[in-house]
Amino acid sequence: MKNLKQEEPEMLQQSGSILDASLRRRSFLQYTGAGAAGIALLAAGCSKDRGFTSTDGVNLGSDDIGILNYAYALEQLEAAFYIQVAATPYTNINAAELAYFKDIQFHEIAHRELFKSALGTSAIPSLEVNFSAINFTSRDSVLATAKAFEDLGVSAYNGAGYLLKSATYLGLAGKIVSxxxxxxxxxxxxxxPNSFSNTEVVDATNALDKSRTPLEVLAIAGAYIKTKINASNLPTS
Structure with a gap:
């Protein structure tokens, strides 16, 4: 997908691409609720295992670093989608829905930037997305994609949380998945209406949100990510 050169909302930093837009520092801390001390704490544990680009694609890494990079990749995808929605609203969007999409845009950017800061030099590079299958002028197309991304994201965190060894990282993931x-x-x-917790997303027997493994999630998300991702070193237990 080509870079989108457009004016960005006031709260976003200017950058070469709207897909790489970041929150201004004050707004970033406001939306994440994390101060410099919290970011430093996260970064301190991330220096030993760096994600890297190889012939097999962008390697997410292993152990907790791999899981954080996995989450970072998904947050990159979601942030890019909502930035596009807010920049080019679908036809006849109403004020309430536009305001909501602008809010969710900032949430996803904040999530993305939090993982990027936490990972430091261990972070994977920015991924290239492919939204050619989405009609951003159509409300139905945008909402269907938003639903798919959000349901996928929840199931991704549910399926990867138990793989984290650090209580700090697990706590962070819990706050984001909520x-x-x-x-x-x-x-x-x-x-x-009334579909917010139907059987598509909640196990009717145990009343628990459904979960997916990282490989299951990446197989689905891969349709929207052009950059090849290597998840071969992620923990499985």
Whole structure:
């Protein structure tokens, strides 16, 4: 997908591509609720295992670093999608829905930037996305994609949380997945009232959100990511 050269919202830093837009520092800390000390704490544990680009694609790494890079990759995808939605609203969008999409845009950017800061030099590079299958002028297309991304994101965190060894990282993931679940519920209600916790996403027997393994998630997300990702070193237990 080509870079989108457009004016960005006031709260975003100017950059070469709208897909790489970042929150201004004050806004970043406001949306993440994380101060410099919290970021430093996360970064301190991330220096030993760096994600890198190889002939097999962008390697997410192993252990906790690999899982954080996995989450970072997904947050890059979601942030890019919502930045595009906010920059080019679908036809006849109403004020309430536009305001919501602008809010969720900042949430996803904040998530992306938090992982990027936490990983430091261990972070994978910016990924190239492919949104050619999405009609951003169509409300139905945008909402269907938002629903798919949010449901996928929740299931991704649910399926990877137990692989984290660090309680700090697990706590961070728990805070983020709860926000993603709020997004998912709201999008579902816009599309179809009372569908926010139907059997598509909640196990009817145990009343638990469904989960997916990293490989299952990346197989689905890969349709929207041009950059090849190597997840071969991720932990599985």
């Amino acid at each position: 926000v993603e679940a709020r997004h998912a519920a709201f999008i579902r209600e816009i599309i179809s």
